[in-house]
Amino acid sequence: MPSQPDPNRICFFGDSQMGSLRHALRDGLTEAPTDAHVEFWGATGPSFRLIEWRDGAVRAKDRALEMALTINGNGRETLVPADFDTVIFYGARFRVTEFFGPYLHWIDETGQVPSSAVLRASARTFVAFTRAYRIARELAKAGCNVLFVPAPFYTDGITDIDRQGRFLGIYPGAARATADHRALLWGALAEAAAQDGITIVPQPEDTVTRGALTHNVFASVEAAEQGDTGHKSPAFAARWMQDVWPLTQARAKAA
Template identity: 35%
Template structure:
């Protein structure tokens, strides 16, 4: 999919953080899902040659306190600022699209499960079949209903933006009852691809590049393979978050695409 050429050289303002000319300044933005990329960095799984990587975001409730204000993301609460202080103390005041050469929005309350699973469960021949008109409305609501997707769209007017929706829930954590009720475990790679293609097309219209969930991380139609689930904690009951291996796949794909388009 074509991606707009970076305009970083033309729009870089004086007084901004200086970097080597050949170094890409790249920012990972999101909610707690940015953690998987940080894990990947800590585990040396990222291809960061000539890349200056930064993170910006906040977990859980604090994430909701991050708002787009006059074209930049800013924290509206002390709690959110505290989170920013931890992950990027130099940029507590806000995230400006012009501060970086590209962005990865990850998670950000845009959950693959909420859109893909109902569609995978409603293919022709299945009881809950949904028409293309209904699917189109769902896609629009899924994207437009996400405040941070709308923010990504604003950022994409100035810089390349990649968006990686939160991956499918983790296999082995979700109860089998829920799996039976909500997941078409027979869904194929081709069926997922067809839906992802539609998402990519919709995002492309907003100049956003979709980073889809890598197929090697998917199992049983619409779950994430257990080996890509976070290993945090002893409870083993986190059905949402992913590990460094997953984060590495996502960020490396975004960087690969960014480099490709900047050649």
């Protein structure tokens, strides 16, 4: 009698961006592969800094631990690499907007990146700036398949993002970025992450508008009332996951 294949153990590790993903799964907008066993773990933004890699596992303390337990629902206090085949960092304070904004503006002003080597070096520095990325690096080192779904671009049309001091007020050139420019930057980030055994999954092109923003159609519920440019709708999460799920399958097959 054929034995049941081992489930593909997937853990989403992230911040409040996981909320929309959770809704998308509940509402059937996206579905995990049939062989997948999915868990969530993480904490919201300000508590995220209470999560660290220590003694071979991801550990949370205080408020972050409370949140991780609530989010996980299975009593998992630590995230141990051996417990998962794939860890998908979701949001996780990895704000690619902070890389795309100034670089796209630079490209708009000068017509090019300074050089591919300079872009690569910048990308390496940028990824290493983020706490979650450093945790991701440890998990990859420990043998996990690590995917990174960054915090998405700000949502268009929620606040006056072109105003002085706001995102496009500071980097107006970013609004004129083309898909080729974005691809160049995603490529540099992907290359930097690949050196650490991490796969960055770019924000789908069809969700992007005005150079480096997310289409308003993907705004979260009450985004306008709350001035929330960061969070997105379940449909947005579902769209991104179309690109993410196959990467978990590929790993499962390889294993």
